[in-house]
Amino acid sequence: MMGGREAAVTTATEIHGRGASEGRRLFEEWYAALTSAPERGEKAAYVFVMGSLVELLRCFDLHVVFPEINSLQTAVRKVADEYLNLAEDHGFSPDVCGYVKADYAVQVRSGEHPMGRIPPPDVAVLTNACSTYIKWAEIWERMYEAPVFTFDTPGSRIPVPLKRAGTSTETPDRAARHAADSFEADRRYVEHQLRELIEVCERVTGIAFDIDRCREVLRLTNEMGRHWRRVLELNRQSPAPFDAMLEGTIYLGVANALRGTEAGATYFEDLVEEMEARIADGLGPRGEADEHHRLVFVGVPCYPIFRRFYELFAEWGGTFVSSTYTWFASGGLNRDYEYDLEDPLKSLAEGLLLGVREATDSLMFPDRALIESIDAFDVDGVVYHPVKSCRTVSTGLAASRRVILEERDVLALYIESDMMDKRVVSEAQLKNRIDAFFEGLRSREIRLAGSTAD
Amino acid sequence: MSGQSSTAPGGDAMPRLLELVPDAGLDEMLEHCRELVEAPDLPTVKRWRDAGGKVVGHFQVYFPEELAHAAGMLPVKVRGAPVERREADSHFGSYICSILRSSLELALTGRLEVDLFVTHPICDAARNLAGIWARNLPQPARLLYYPQNASSGFASRYLEGEYARLLAEIEDIAGRQVTEDDVRVSIRVFNRNRKLLRDLYEVKRETPWLLPVDEAYCLVAVGGLIGREEHNTLLERALPAIRQRSARPQDKMRVVFEGGFCEQPPLDLLRSIAEFCYVVDDDLLIGLRWIVEDVAANEEPLHALAEAYLNSSSYSPVQHDARKPKEEMLLRRIRSARAEAAIVSAAKMCEPGLDEQVAYGQALEEEGIPYFLTEFEEKMTSFSQLQIQLETFVENVLFASEDCEQEPLLIQVGERQ
Ligand code: SF4
Ligand code: SF4
Numbered sequence: 001m002m003g004g005r006e007a008a009v010t011t012a013t014e015i016h017g018r019g020a021s022e023g024r025r026l027f028e029e030w031y032a033a034l035t036s037a038p039e040r041g042e043k044a045a046y047v048f049v050m051g052s053l054v055e056l057l058r059c060f061d062l063h064v065v066f067p068e069i070n071s072l073q074t075a076v077r078k079v080a081d082e083y084l085n086l087a088e089d090h091g092f093s094p095d096v097c098g099y100v101k102a103d104y105a106v107q108v109r110s111g112e113h114p115m116g117r118i119p120p121p122d123v124a125v126l127t128n129a130c131s132t133y134i135k136w137a138e139i140w141e142r143m144y145e146a147p148v149f150t151f152d153t154p155g156s157r158i159p160v161p162l163k164r165a166g167t168s169t170e171t172p173d174r175a176a177r178h179a180a181d182s183f184e185a186d187r188r189y190v191e192h193q194l195r196e197l198i199e200v201c202e203r204v205t206g207i208a209f210d211i212d213r214c215r216e217v218l219r220l221t222n223e224m225g226r227h228w229r230r231v232l233e234l235n236r237q238s239p240a241p242f243d244a245m246l247e248g249t250i251y252l253g254v255a256n257a258l259r260g261t262e263a264g265a266t267y268f269e270d271l272v273e274e275m276e277a278r279i280a281d282g283l284g285p286r287g288e289a290d291e292h293h294r295l296v297f298v299g300v301p302c303y304p305i306f307r308r309f310y311e312l313f314a315e316w317g318g319t320f321v322s323s324t325y326t327w328f329a330s331g332g333l334n335r336d337y338e339y340d341l342e343d344p345l346k347s348l349a350e351g352l353l354l355g356v357r358e359a360t361d362s363l364m365f366p367d368r369a370l371i372e373s374i375d376a377f378d379v380d381g382v383v384y385h386p387v388k389s390c391r392t393v394s395t396g397l398a399a400s401r402r403v404i405l406e407e408r409d410v411l412a413l414y415i416e417s418d419m420m421d422k423r424v425v426s427e428a429q430l431k432n433r434i435d436a437f438f439e440g441l442r443s444r445e446i447r448l449a450g451s452t453a454d
Numbered sequence: 455m456s457g458q459s460s461t462a463p464g465g466d467a468m469p470r471l472l473e474l475v476p477d478a479g480l481d482e483m484l485e486h487c488r489e490l491v492e493a494p495d496l497p498t499v500k501r502w503r504d505a506g507g508k509v510v511g512h513f514q515v516y517f518p519e520e521l522a523h524a525a526g527m528l529p530v531k532v533r534g535a536p537v538e539r540r541e542a543d544s545h546f547g548s549y550i551c552s553i554l555r556s557s558l559e560l561a562l563t564g565r566l567e568v569d570l571f572v573t574h575p576i577c578d579a580a581r582n583l584a585g586i587w588a589r590n591l592p593q594p595a596r597l598l599y600y601p602q603n604a605s606s607g608f609a610s611r612y613l614e615g616e617y618a619r620l621l622a623e624i625e626d627i628a629g630r631q632v633t634e635d636d637v638r639v640s641i642r643v644f645n646r647n648r649k650l651l652r653d654l655y656e657v658k659r660e661t662p663w664l665l666p667v668d669e670a671y672c673l674v675a676v677g678g679l680i681g682r683e684e685h686n687t688l689l690e691r692a693l694p695a696i697r698q699r700s701a702r703p704q705d706k707m708r709v710v711f712e713g714g715f716c717e718q719p720p721l722d723l724l725r726s727i728a729e730f731c732y733v734v735d736d737d738l739l740i741g742l743r744w745i746v747e748d749v750a751a752n753e754e755p756l757h758a759l760a761e762a763y764l765n766s767s768s769y770s771p772v773q774h775d776a777r778k779p780k781e782e783m784l785l786r787r788i789r790s791a792r793a794e795a796a797i798v799s800a801a802k803m804c805e806p807g808l809d810e811q812v813a814y815g816q817a818l819e820e821e822g823i824p825y826f827l828t829e830f831e832e833k834m835t836s837f838s839q840l841q842i843q844l845e846t847f848v849e850n851v852l853f854a855s856e857d858c859e860q861e862p863l864l865i866q867v868g869e870r871q
Binding site: 130 | 550577578582584588589596598599602603616781800802806811
């Protein structure tokens with residue numbers, strides 16, 4: 001398929017950007033398949049990135065549609081405002097999640113989308129990883145006859161922050177007991193729901209569930225996950241081989257859309273090869289390494305000006321060596337977890353629960369994982385980008401920033417805009433703040449160099 | 455929780471929290487309730503703590519208060535307050551509703567002290583409140599995940615397990631064991647309370663001129679701040695007095711107010727509505743009235759509470775239940791209250807409330823029911839624009855019905871005009 005492996009001896013320059021271009025090609029193919037699915041009488045399932053259950057749906061020959069990805073594509077392709085305006089004309093508030101609005105408009109426009117035509121759902125599956133998923137799917141419940149399966153994947157009951165202000169009356173024993181008790185109960189609930197979902201899918205597709213097929217799909221996700229984690233880990237190198245905010249988002253799209261497929265597993269195997277080659281040749285995301293500042297990105301990128309947003313950092317030699325987006329939106333692939341192929345359903349339930357829980361916990365307390373990243377990736381700046389659209393990702397960021405600044409000697413930038421709505425994206429203001437941030441990083445560098453020289 | 459019977463249900467040592475003389479008249483009762491509901495320093499909770507009592511603070515919307523009551527703790531509904539925010543805002547980004555900020559403000563400034571705080575992932579912002587709370591306040595914070603897959607065959611068993619775990623924590627904090635019979639006693643107290651609240655809503659529905667929405671609100675809301683036995687006594691005294699009021703029906707429009715499930719509209723906003731309308735039903739503080747029938751007090755109590763949550767309950771934008779499409783539930787509420795129109799409101803920046811407004815609007819339009827769309831914030835202070843628009847809306851509806859026009863009417867208020 002990708003002609004990557006036989007080129008293992010080629011130089012990094014030759015394969016530089018292969019992952020990005022292959023990613024684009026695979027995406028185009030994926031959208032083309034979605035567009036033509038209804039003609040071929042093929043069915044589609046709508047899913048979300050946090051807890052997508054793609055592995056199960058593949059067992060029923062269902063195409064998977066990620067409305068979140070469809071929505072962000074409208075912003076990247078600079079047509080989001082057409083969709084947002086239509087939704088707002090129909091009564092949606094400017095203050096609600098832009099992804100929901102863009103998808104609502106896609107549905108009203110019978111699937112018309114810049115990447116193709118999105119088929120209507122034959123079934124929709126969502127988890128409570130984000131409460132807005134539930135409001136979103138209720139729109140489809142009203143529009144279509146298709147069954148909507150709202151999956152409970154309960155998150156952690158006890159918020160355990162890295163750092164508390166003052167003393168706590170929390171007893172660690174009680175907290176640990178509570179957490180241990182709830183996990184097994186939750187796993188049983190999730191497994192029960194999986195069986196209920198299987199019945200729904202069998203009814204919708206007329207295909208009987210085949211456990212061996214499920215095993216094979218899980219095996220491919222396991223394989224993809226291993227490569228995905230390796231790719232993320234390779235960015236610990238200096239210079240980092242890729243930009244986790246810009247390229248990471250493309251890779252993330254493939255990881256979601258093609259999980260549980262041969263093509264997806266191979267893509268990431270090839271990507272590891274590309275990144276290792278970049279490292280061997282000392283290359284960074286922009287070819288010749290120009291990395292001056294190693295950054296972590298926290299939040300969701302600014303899609304309405306995606307390329308420019310990236311450039312505002314790249315121009316200063318800033319590279320995002322890590323991005324929380326590649327954790328919480330990777331459907332659990334960031335976890336060192338592999339499905340147990342001996343007991344696929346039990347393991348799928350456990351993997352789903354752990355993946356969603358890790359995502360939601362990391363959104364509540366990004367600082368714990370952030371501090372690990374700051375240390376492991378040798379980071380000198382943290383960029384927080386809370387967005388108007390998404391309270392799931394954004395609510396805890398102001399508090400996280402305080403903790404990070406207390407715990408590590410890094411600079412933090414906190415910029416608010418949106419990932420869909422260009423009315424709240426002011427490039428000039430962003431630039432001012434970003435420039436000031438880099439000037440701060442520069443002066444700190446000089447100061448530190450001075451103190452070392454002393 | 456053990457199955458042995460107990461003669462000491464949680465409520466036995468509760469201090470009196472209302473400061474009303476035994477023969478207080480209706481006006482005094484109403485005035486006292488209003489003062490308590492508007493007091494940001496929560497005097498009843500302070501009184502309870504001063505008497506050595508412990509408190510479970512639970513954020514909107516629903517909480518099985520019986521569990522706290524059975525352990526002798528005071529369940530307090532955390533519902534924000536129209537206070538000036540000095541401490542809380544720096545913990546949140548810009549696009550967050552007010553109730554979260556003001557609830558945290560009350561806790562950070564020591565006005566609300568709890569021994570256990572429980573929030574629910576009713577929305578993405580409220581889930582994160584647990585984290586922010588845990589970082590900044592010493593007492594334990596917990597998340598209680600209600601089933602959103604209400605039609606799953608496992609949902610009730612799951613919820614029962616959640617209640618059991620939560621009760622174990624409550625026992626730990628209260629420092630006492632809670633028996634099944636303790637919970638049964640509490641269920642009976644709350645069943646009585648729910649019955650009295652249903653009676654109060656019947657007064658609103660059948661004789662709305664006797665009880666304006668703001669007064670009814672205060673009588674209900676005070677229940678989230680005092681012991682339920684005391685609330686029951688209050689309602690038992692207030693209801694007959696309300697029924698004996700001599701007010702005469704006026705030519706006001708019968709409306710349903712929707713949008714008060716979480717952040718609370720200011721009392722003055724409700725008063726402004728009462729000037730032109732009879733609010734014959736609403737979802738204000740729906741959590742206190744979430745369960746709509748008596749909970750079976752002689753069954754296994756946690757099971758009975760879980761079943762009631764799922765199967766004998768109301769609706770709200772933050773609770774998914776495919777068996778109860780919310781727009782159909784709203785239409786049912788409007789019809790059973792014989793309302794002529796609806797006021798469909800949402801708190802500013804409230805994702806679920808604002809999303810639901812769209813569905814409600816579309817359903818009302820299809821049914822030809824006039825509705826008035828508005829946004830509010832708990833700390834808003836100017837209502838003159840709203841009053842003018844509401845008055846216009848009411849006139850238009852009356853005019854349209856005189857003209858027998860069937861076109862639905864819609865007036866939007868707020869930024870979206
Ligand atoms: S609120 Fe955030 S996580 Fe939820 S659907 Fe919108 S963008 Fe996605
Ligand atoms: S008012 Fe809305 S956004 Fe705010 S906490 Fe309540 S449900 Fe969440």
